[in-house]
Amino acid sequence: MSAALLQALRAAIGPAQVLTEGDLSAYEQDWRRRWRGRALAVVRPGSTADVAAVVRACAAHGASLVPQGGNTGLVGGGVTDDSGTQVLLSLKRLDRVRAIDAANLTLTAEAGCVLQAVQEAAAAQGLLFPLSLAAEGSCTIGGNLATNAGGTQVLRFGNARELCLGLEVVTADGEVWDGLSGLRKDNTGYDLRDLFVGSEGTLGVITAATLKLYPAPAAQTTALAACATLADCVALLNLARARLGAGLTGFEVMNRFSLDLVARHFPALPQPLPGVPWTVLLEQSDTEGEAQAQARFEALLAAALESGCVSDAAVATSLAQSKAMWHLRESIPLAQSEEGLNIKHDIALPVSAIPAFCEATDAALRAAFPGARLVNFGHLGDGNLHYNVQCPEGGDARRFLAEHEPAVNAIVYDAVMAHRGSISAEHGVGELKRDELPHRKSAVAMALMMRVKRALDPANRLNPGRVLDLR
């Protein structure tokens, strides 16, 4: 059976693009090395027609397949299982920017385009593709859409979903749906696009997308502000939204412990506001220019100081200073890794609920696990926190995780649900949160999702066992 499938795959896309020998770990293992599978073959189609032929061959031989982009996912949704029967479908050779329509502010790219290449293609026309996240140098736009990626510009521009106008998708039957629309308005039936976006390859294989572009801003400025409490951070957020409107493009928070870790492991990085309980990074984009942006920022921060929600602030006066402020924020995950293993959460809450959530959950965790250290940072403007738990100073991190991870998760996720939040804000479900999901979503929602899956992939061949467990 598998020999016949391999033959069919080689006939469909050429033997050179059907890999079965040698070290395939770059495909079979996720980049954090948490999941390691074994594929029947890694196939590398070079066109949409190739993808359709692969899907049809798998269907004809009863095999399932796992689509993969840049393999930078965080929830184990992009690697094959260890059965040796699944086909790993790499989209990386579909890497063309097919078209840019500057007057329509759209760009059409194939799924395997690296996010940074999309950003650069837009920038070459003086335009902006605003999706931006840590993995942008290696993640692909297809993967970004399949997981509805978030990142640092969501406050202004939305998730990957909001940046997508149309899709090309290979269905579970191996048919091609050409939904590559460059339209801002189209009310001709059900929203198939948003059904595939965020479905993690379980409903269809995204092969191309038409994306929204924006005029590039004339100036971007960055500032850091010191707040005494998370409630003050929320007050600053609302002040900044009111005064800057859509000019507010970034609003990140970092608690003191997260920056202390940065100071410990990257002592050379300057910390303009050392030792404050909460540091906020604000970014403003302006269509006029540097001077105007600077003046608006200073007026905002003066008002914030006066209102009392901010105790100190630093506005970047050069591009280098701006970059250094962002670098501080981006160094937190790396500093955490240096410090040792920790229990990560990617949660979303209504912004208004965040202070109460953190107060209660911090206290519950400290009571249950004396000395536990909380790394709390993230995209406050979107209500998205990376709320991570590190073992007590000097403790054995591996042992702490092995003993306490389920109990820590239970405390955090129970509190998230009590505040009507989400246990996965931007990373998705994949394998990691699949079994948690039915406990955290209503039975009605789960049943509706099952119906959709069965309707679009009745044989359960597309990334089976991810998002939903149909067994």
Add this chain to the structure above:
Amino acid sequence: MSAALLQALRAAIGPAQVLTEGDLSAYEQDWRRRWRGRALAVVRPGSTADVAAVVRACAAHGASLVPQGGNTGLVGGGVTDDSGTQVLLSLKRLDRVRAIDAANLTLTAEAGCVLQAVQEAAAAQGLLFPLSLAAEGSCTIGGNLATNAGGTQVLRFGNARELCLGLEVVTADGEVWDGLSGLRKDNTGYDLRDLFVGSEGTLGVITAATLKLYPAPAAQTTALAACATLADCVALLNLARARLGAGLTGFEVMNRFSLDLVARHFPALPQPLPGVPWTVLLEQSDTEGEAQAQARFEALLAAALESGCVSDAAVATSLAQSKAMWHLRESIPLAQSEEGLNIKHDIALPVSAIPAFCEATDAALRAAFPGARLVNFGHLGDGNLHYNVQCPEGGDARRFLAEHEPAVNAIVYDAVMAHRGSISAEHGVGELKRDELPHRKSAVAMALMMRVKRALDPANRLNPGRVLDLR
């Protein structure tokens, strides 16, 4: 059978809210009097639980139902057919604003809330709910979401879809899905919300929604600009987007004939730029204030005059002048009605394709129907035109429509498809465009939509025959 159903409905929500006697035409007929049905009963549930009970009663007795909001739809999607067997489900009594969370910038409203009431509830907190359209005084937010309504602020804020964070929906089985999320990020599975938004009551009954709010702008200013060609209008649009960024909240075009009709039927309305080929209405919203907004507008228009895409311009210097400019735009549909029947289209195109589309289609229509008059106006910023055809001057409009409507539609829709546009930008499909749809969408798209419908409403009880024909 129907007697038993009526009894069940009366038991479920009380006999006073099950109407079967008297003049029910306010429910059974659409407001433009194009469709007239006959309902078994008009039911007026007062709560989500009531709606669920009605749906369950209909399911138990094999009856289908048609959800209705403000009954302001334009495609015949909200009235019962003439079989006398369908239940008309009016959502108008579900009219509470359940909550406003100012710090989270969200508002939760029941489906029957009138759009204007939602706008006013937001404004009372100094906040903005930006959805705005002609029917806002009587349409409901549930209907807006069920049809993914558009309007005049889409350029900046998106359609109803983009303004919705979460939904409460009664499923075809009469279960309640509580998806009332106030979250900006939530990647826990398939996007059920966007499946119901725009599905025109055929997949579920929307009973409440959590909506996005924005800080109210400090100032709004309006201007008119004269352009020689549609290509110049597009050039002005791109200039305005680059210079104003998200401050550009409105961009409407009007061709000369549409404003000539306004002059003929409403001669008292001032026309600041009479007799020009194309008039553009621009609206800017600013977070700083009037002076700043005025200065930005004047700089933009000076640049446009210099570049040659604009030949003349008028900036409103008072709220009254702003209102008069919008009034001109809003008077076009009324002037058309005064002039007599016409063939209406609600099309979307890539903005970059609009000049070529109009040039070719204008010529094709004039060749096929000498003397035909083209009323062309709409939301150019979204690529959405109301591209309407009026019979030759002095002709018999009724006869022109009877003889030529299918041929006119064929010319227009063929051209729309050739330019990768949509035959329904913001009005939806309903009954009006259902039979056209399979000719204008791919077989793959239609098959996927059928699968979704069968998965969520297997007995075809929710608004059957709208959007899709399952017979």
